[in-house]
Amino acid sequence: MARLSTWIRFATWPLLALAALEICARVDDSVTYGASPWRNYNHNSLWVHDQLGQRGRPHGQYLKWKLNGGGFRSPEPDPALWHVGVTGASETFGVFESEGQEWPRHLERELNAPGGGVRIAVDNLAWPGLLVSTTRRHLPAMLAYTKPRVMVIYSSPTAYLFRDVAPEEQKTVHLPAADGVQLRIQARVETVIKRVMPERMQNWLRIRQVAKAEAAQKEVFDRVPERIITLYADDLRGIIDDLRAAGVEPVLVTHATLFGKHVEDDVREWLTLWRRGFPMLRENGFLDMENRANDAMRRVAAERGVALADVAARMPVGRQYFADFVHFTDRGAAEMARIVAERVACLRGGTAACLAQPAPGKGK
Numbered sequence: 001m002a003r004l005s006t007w008i009r010f011a012t013w014p015l016l017a018l019a020a021l022e023i024c025a026r027v028d029d030s031v032t033y034g035a036s037p038w039r040n041y042n043h044n045s046l047w048v049h050d051q052l053g054q055r056g057r058p059h060g061q062y063l064k065w066k067l068n069g070g071g072f073r074s075p076e077p078d079p080a081l082w083h084v085g086v087t088g089a090s091e092t093f094g095v096f097e098s099e100g101q102e103w104p105r106h107l108e109r110e111l112n113a114p115g116g117g118v119r120i121a122v123d124n125l126a127w128p129g130l131l132v133s134t135t136r137r138h139l140p141a142m143l144a145y146t147k148p149r150v151m152v153i154y155s156s157p158t159a160y161l162f163r164d165v166a167p168e169e170q171k172t173v174h175l176p177a178a179d180g181v182q183l184r185i186q187a188r189v190e191t192v193i194k195r196v197m198p199e200r201m202q203n204w205l206r207i208r209q210v211a212k213a214e215a216a217q218k219e220v221f222d223r224v225p226e227r228i229i230t231l232y233a234d235d236l237r238g239i240i241d242d243l244r245a246a247g248v249e250p251v252l253v254t255h256a257t258l259f260g261k262h263v264e265d266d267v268r269e270w271l272t273l274w275r276r277g278f279p280m281l282r283e284n285g286f287l288d289m290e291n292r293a294n295d296a297m298r299r300v301a302a303e304r305g306v307a308l309a310d311v312a313a314r315m316p317v318g319r320q321y322f323a324d325f326v327h328f329t330d331r332g333a334a335e336m337a338r339i340v341a342e343r344v345a346c347l348r349g350g351t352a353a354c355l356a357q358p359a360p361g362k363g364k
Contacts, residue, residue: 040182047127052137056127064099070145074104074124077146081121084111084344085148085248087135089156092126094333096323101330106337107152111345123148131159132235136242143246150347151243152309152340153236154253156326157293158286160232161224161278199269206272213279221281224289233296240304251343252301253309254294256336258325259287260317267319274325309343311336 046060046067056071068076073093077083086092086104094102108122123146132155135142214220236252243250258270271283281289294312301308315321321332328336 042182053134054127054129055138055141065094070141072123072125072142072145073102073127074146075121077123078121079147081119083121083123083146083148084108085123085125085142085146085151086154087130087142087151088126088154088253089130089159090126090128091156091326091328092124092154093128093130094124095128095327097328097330097333101333103328103333103336103340106334107341107344110337110341126154129159131155131163132232132239133163136235136239139239139242139246143248148248150249150251150344152251152253152344153239154311154340155232155236155255157229157232157255157289158274158278158281158326160228160293161280163228163231203269203272206269206276210272210275210279213276217280219280221285223285224281224292229289229292229296232293233300236297236300237304240300240306249307249347251307251309251340251347252297253340253343254297254312255290256311256315256317256326257287257290258317258319258322260315261287261291263287270325307343307347309340311339314339 043062045062046057046065047054048057048071049055056067056073058067058069058071060067060071065073068074070077084107086107092102092104094104097103102124104122104124104126108120111120111122125142125146130138132153135153240250240252258267263271271286274286275281275283278286290312294310298308298310300306315332316335319329321329321335323329323332
């Protein structure tokens with residue numbers, strides 16, 4: 001009997017400790033973010049799915065991410081202001097930046113610097129995974145809610161690896177409701193493990209994950225087929241035509257990465273991390289795709305007479321500007337906004353004033 005009592009104590013104390021930590025996590029979320037301690041609380045709180053696919057949940061909130069009544073990460077639109085819309089994927093929505101430091105918010109501050117004239121509001125109309133083709137489906141709702149004069153398009157070409165095989169990406173997707181109770185401490189524990197685990201071990205795990213994912217692919221590319229670049233360029237032409245038909249002037253923005261034009265040895269492991277989300281493309285193909293997609297965007301901008309912010313050519317590279325392979329730090333978001341602001345600000349003088357491009361800057 002004594003031995004049984006000892007085993008019961010050994011089994012009970014860890015469970016009590018786990019319960020105490022979970023209660024603390026729920027109280028912390030409730031005090032810090034206003035989250036209900038009784039319901040599951042995760043990233044799905046931000047999204048709804050309907051016949052058009054994923055979109056932001058009106059007034060959705062999770063941690064630092066707070067959405068307005070239209071389901072966008074911006075203040076409510078003020079009809080008295082001159083509005084600039086910004087659309088794109090997670091790089092624009094904001095991931096690693098401090099709250100209020102994502103580049104659309106920096107852009108608003110840049111455009112409203114002293115002496116700028118008309119007061120401007122910048123509406124962040126992006127969400128993670130948003131492609132140009134998907135944006136076109138949501139464009140009527142975006143324009144109706146914010147009524148922008150200008151739309152800045154910062155698209156991620158890498159996602160077109162999925163667009164190639166699934167033309168109806170993100171459309172009519174309904175996520176099943178999560179069953180049971182989700183532990184709030186799980187994400188916290190995973191964060192601690194990543195901080196204390198040696199980088200070499202993390203890279204070993206990433207390589208194993210990529211190898212497993214690659215084995216499940218029907219086709220693996222060393223270099224992205226030209227048809228994917230053509231698809232990307234055609235979607236850019238389509239959204240330009242859609243916007244101009246609605247009386248909105250587009251601004252295209254080339255896509256920047258941590259690496260610039262070359263991969264330095266001290267950041268090479270980030271290619272493996274990037275590939276984990278796109279196992280159908282081998283590491284050496286990523287920068288090639290980025291460069292070709294950016295060249296395609298430059299050609300589209302020239303042929304359509306659209307203002308172009310060539311961020312890929314001018315953005316400084318390195319970990320002080322990028323938190324990972326494509327997402328910005330606070331400093332990187334501020335630099336991104338500064339480059340884009342030059343193109344947007346000149347539109348107040350007419351489109352023709354914006355077509356001459358500044359010389360490339362500090363990108364490698």
